[in-house]
Amino acid sequence: MINIGIVGAGGMGTVHHSNYLHLDGCAVTGVVDPSPAGRERAAQWGVPCYESITDLVEAGGVDVVDICTPTFLHRDNVMESLSLGKTTIVEKPCALTRADAEAMFALAEEKGVNLYVAQVLQFTREVEVLRKLVREGTYGRPLDAVFQRLSARPEWAQGGWLFDKSKSGLVPFDLHIHDLDVIVSLFGVPDRAECRPCGGPAMDSPELYRWEYRCGGVNVMAEAGWLNASIPFTAVWRVYFENAMVIYDGNTVTAYPHGSEPVVFDTEEAVKIPTGINVPPTGWYYAELGHFLSCIREGKPSPLVPRERILAVLDLLETALEADGSN
Template identity: 25%
Template structure:
C-alpha cells in the first residue's frame, strides 16, 4: 500500500484523487494540500475542466490530512509518494523539494517552464533513490498505446504520414486564470501541445529538426502552433495545437495515420471510435481497454515503486525533451527558420 500526498485539488488533482479511489488495493491518499481552504476540505464544486469530469462535487475526505502549506505535506513522514497537480510554474520547486525529502514524485506535465528547470529536476532525481515520473498521460492512453504498437509491428506496413491535433477553446476553468498567463503556464504551445510533442518522441524518438509557425497573443502567449517534425525523408509528421478558439468550440483531439496498407483515423468530436480504413473500402474498429490514460499512468507509476524499477514507458529525460522541442518550435516560429534537434 503506497501512501500518497496530493498537492493541488484543482482540475487534474481532483481527477487523480478519483483514480486513487479506484486503486485502494495499491494506494491510499493520506494527505491533501491546496492553498484554497474549500478545495483542501474536499469542496470541489468550483473546480472545472475541459475533458473527463468537468464539474466537481463535494467529497467527504474522512481521515485524509489537510495541509494549507505544501512544505508541511512533503515533511509528513506518513507520505511516501507526492503527486504534484499544481500550476506549471511550481513544478520544479515542489518536485525538487519532495525528492530531497525522500519521497517518490509523480508531477503533472509539462515538466517545467524551461529546459534549465527541467535539468535541475533531473539532477535532483539522479541524487535521489526514489522514483520520479512526469504524468505524460497520452503515452498511457489505450488508443495511443495501440497506435504506437501498430507503427512498431508494421501490421499495416510502413507509416508514411501522421497528423496529430489537439484543439480547444481558450481555457476559462483554471483558478484565477493562471493558465492564460504565459509566465505561469507557457501558453498552449507548452501546456496543451506538449502532450503531442511528448507522444511523438515516444513513437519516433527526437526528430532531426523541426519547423513551426505560430503567432503570439497580445500578452506574448503562443496559443497556436503548426509544426512539421523532420525524420526520415519519406515520413511526414505534422502536429498542430491551439486553444485560441471561442467558447463554443470546446475540446477536440485526433490523429490521421497513413500507412502503406491502411489508414487509421480518430477524431474525438466526430463521436466515432478509432477506425482502420482499408484499401478495399472496408473499415474496422479495434477494441480498446476500458481504463483511460490517467488511470493507466498512475497504475504504472505505483507499479514502478512497488517493483523498485525506474519508469521506462515515460522517462523524465524524455519529458524534458518534450519541453525542449515545444520551446524549439516557438524559436522556429519567431525566427522563421528550422531548428536542428538531434
C-alpha cells in the same frame, strides 16, 4: 500499502484522488494546499491538510508525493519533494525549461528515488493501438502523420496564470505537449522542426500553432490552439503507413488497408471514472496512476514516460515558445 500525499487539491488533484480510490494497494493520507478550498477538500476526503510538502513528509506515513499544482509551481514543488527523499509524481509539464527538468531528474538520481511525469496520452487505448501498429509493422512503415488538438479559448481562465507565458508556457506547453510526447515516442526525436504561430491583433498571444516535424523518414504535421471561436474540443490524428491509413476521429480508431475492408479497433476502456473536470469519465488516469504504482513497487522508472523523452519534448517546446513573439 503505498501512502500518497497529494499536493494541490484543485481539478487535477481531485482527478488523481478519485482514481486512487479505485486502485488497490494505495491510499491518499494527506493533502498539501494552504488555500481555504484546499482545506475544505481535504476535510471532504477525510485526510489532514498541510501548509507545505515538508510539513506533510515530517508528519510521517507518506511514501509518494503526487504534485497536481499549477505549472509554474511544479519546479519548486518537485525539488522540495525530491530533496526530502520522496518518490514523486508530477503532472505535465513537469517544467517549462529543459534545464529545470534536468535538475529534477539529477536530484532524483542523487536521492535514489524515481520521478514520474504524468503524460496521460501514453495510457489511452487509442495510443496503445497506434503504438502496437507502429512497433509491429502491421501495415508497413509509417510515412506521414497529422495530429490536431484544438479548443475554444478557455475564457474561464482569462486573467489567470494560464494566459501568462512565464507561468503556463501557453498553447505549446499546455496543449501541444500531449501530441508531441506521442509523436516523439512513436517516430523519434525530430531531425527538423518548424513552428508557425498565428493570432488576431486583439489577442496577447498566438491562438493557433502549426508545427512541421521530420522524424527520420516520417513527415509529421501538428496543430494546437486556443481559438477565438466557439468550437468543440477536438483531438484527432491520422497516420499514413505504407499499406494503410489509420484514423482516430476522437472516438474510434479505424484502419483503411489497401485492398481490404476497414478495421475498427477495440478502444473501449474496462474502467471509466468520473473526473470532475472538463473531461468525460475515462480510464486514462486509472491506467496512468496504476502504471506508476506498479513501477514504484518494482523500484524502476517508467518505460512509457522515460527521462530522455521528457527532456527532448521540453527542448522542442522551448524553441517554439521563444519564436512565437508573445510576451
